[in-house]
Amino acid sequence: xxxxxxxxxxxxxxxxxxxxxxxxxxxxxxxxxxxxxxxxxxxxxxxxxxxxxxxxxxxxxxxxxxxxxxxxxxxxxxxxxxxxxxxxxxxxxxxxxxxxxxxxxxxxxxxxxxxxxxxxxxxxxxxxxxxxxxxxxxxxxxxxxxxxxxxxxxxxxxxxxxxxxxxxxxxxxxxxxxxxxxxxxxxxxxxxxxxxxxxxxxxxxxxxxxxxxxxxxxxxxxxxxxxxxxxxxxxxxxxxxx
Amino acid sequence: xxxxxxxxxxxxxxxxxxxxxxxxxxxxxxxxxxxxxxxxxxxxxxxxxxxxxxxxxxxxxxxxxxxxxxxxxxxxxxxxxxxxxxxxxxxxxxxxxxxxxxxxxxxxxxxxxxxxxxxxxxxxxxxxxxxxxxxxxxxxxxxxxxxxxxxxxxxxxxxxxxxxxxxxxxxxxxxxxxxxxxxxxxxxxxxxxxxxxxxxxxxxxxx
Numbered sequence: 001x002x003x004x005x006x007x008x009x010x011x012x013x014x015x016x017x018x019x020x021x022x023x024x025x026x027x028x029x030x031x032x033x034x035x036x037x038x039x040x041x042x043x044x045x046x047x048x049x050x051x052x053x054x055x056x057x058x059x060x061x062x063x064x065x066x067x068x069x070x071x072x073x074x075x076x077x078x079x080x081x082x083x084x085x086x087x088x089x090x091x092x093x094x095x096x097x098x099x100x101x102x103x104x105x106x107x108x109x110x111x112x113x114x115x116x117x118x119x120x121x122x123x124x125x126x127x128x129x130x131x132x133x134x135x136x137x138x139x140x141x142x143x144x145x146x147x148x149x150x151x152x153x154x155x156x157x158x159x160x161x162x163x164x165x166x167x168x169x170x171x172x173x174x175x176x177x178x179x180x181x182x183x184x185x186x187x188x189x190x191x192x193x194x195x196x197x198x199x200x201x202x203x204x205x206x207x208x209x210x211x212x213x214x215x216x217x218x219x220x221x222x223x224x225x226x227x228x229x230x231x232x233x234x235x236x237x238x239x240x241x242x
Numbered sequence: 243x244x245x246x247x248x249x250x251x252x253x254x255x256x257x258x259x260x261x262x263x264x265x266x267x268x269x270x271x272x273x274x275x276x277x278x279x280x281x282x283x284x285x286x287x288x289x290x291x292x293x294x295x296x297x298x299x300x301x302x303x304x305x306x307x308x309x310x311x312x313x314x315x316x317x318x319x320x321x322x323x324x325x326x327x328x329x330x331x332x333x334x335x336x337x338x339x340x341x342x343x344x345x346x347x348x349x350x351x352x353x354x355x356x357x358x359x360x361x362x363x364x365x366x367x368x369x370x371x372x373x374x375x376x377x378x379x380x381x382x383x384x385x386x387x388x389x390x391x392x393x394x395x396x397x398x399x400x401x402x403x404x405x406x407x408x409x410x411x412x413x414x415x416x417x418x419x420x421x422x423x424x425x426x427x428x429x430x431x432x433x434x435x436x437x438x439x440x441x442x443x444x445x446x447x448x449x
Binding site: 034036037041052054055058059061062063064065071073074076106112116140141143144146185186187188189197199200201225227229 | 282283284285306329347348349350351352353358359360361362389390391393411413415417418423426427428429430431432434436
């Protein structure tokens with residue numbers, strides 16, 4: 001067994017020990033939030049070769065006098081999830097979340113294809129992710145705790161697009177997973193000893209390999225900022241000094 | 243998003259204040275690097291556009307919530323430039339704007355020394371400036387709504403004065419403004435007001 005595995009096992013055994021339990025607090029919470037620019041530019045082969053667009057949704061909008069077009073906005077996602085936290089050794093944090101993110105604004109409109117015909121474009125994306133992180137958590141008095149953690153997430157996404165005009169007819173759905181890394185800054189304000197209102201700002205970075213769907217190729221980009229607000233319930237509380 | 247924004251304003255107007263709450267006026271300088279996000283254009287080697295920001299804001303703290311409304315004007319430090327002719331005919335950008343940001347979120351007091359805050363909201367942006375292609379120059383004049391987040395730290399130095407430092411991330415969509423494709427008559431390049439802004443300023447506690 002490697003030294004790394006032995007060290008991990010020792011830490012795992014120490015965490016629930018009486019020595020660490022003195023300063024260990026465990027919470028479960030829920031949150032809702034926003035994820036702007038979901039999926040990055042959502043580029044795909046069809047957009048590059050059949051529509052002449054090199055940067056996906058960022059470059060898809062075209063307008064011309066005499067042709068009615070509708071602006072295609074980038075995807076704005078909303079999300080909800082659960083948050084499990086262990087604050088140990090007073091200043092350290094282990095965090096596990098589950099999130100479901102889905103676009104609720106943007107991604108639909110009318111632009112022009114290469115032949116200057118009206119083209120209806122649609123983009124949609126949903127993501128399920130499970131981030132795991134380690135970091136520091138600093139208490140300020142009894143009412144505030146500020147945390148910073150980094151880690152990695154398992155992320156599964158489903159990205160669909162459709163482009164329809166008199167000369168182009170394409171639709172595809174890409175489903176894949178990967179492990180983006182992330183960094184998360186969060187604050188907790190304690191109403192009571194065991195209940196806190198929380199807010200977090202996270203940044204994810206990572207995208208899948210390019211995959212195929214019908215005649216189209218694309219990757220799913222999980223990168224981007226996310227903000228959430230929610231609450232935490234500490235069902236195991238830190239013991240106070242006598 | 244616009245409805246949420248209107249609700250934030252209404253909530254701020256009706257929110258009761260108590261002795262523990264603060265109202266403050268602030269003035270700041272800021273930096274917006276890579277205005278227009280030229281560095282994200284595929285294959286482009288760019289000299290990024292840089293703006294400095296001058297702004298002011300009113301911040302109200304109600305228990306652990308905060309609400310802030312501001313005004314910001316950007317000033318050009320250096321134009322954005324596509325160096326390798328790699329993105330159609332686009333050559334230069336000079337994007338400036340007047341913004342009215344509104345944010346709401348949570349304050350986390352750091353003992354009596356200051357506050358750490360994270361919030362969400364957005365800004366109405368009046369875009370000005372110009373875009374230059376190989377064959378044309380387009381003056382910008384557009385009003386857009388953008389959404390975003392803010393996080394920062396406010397430190398109280400004296401009873402009435404403090405300093406703050408924050409990072410604002412805004413995301414926006416605009417329509418096409420200029421033709422950078424010589425083979426067509428359409429407009430196909432949209433200026434991008436998205437990006438991160440750093441602010442550093444002085445806070446005066448009115449209450």
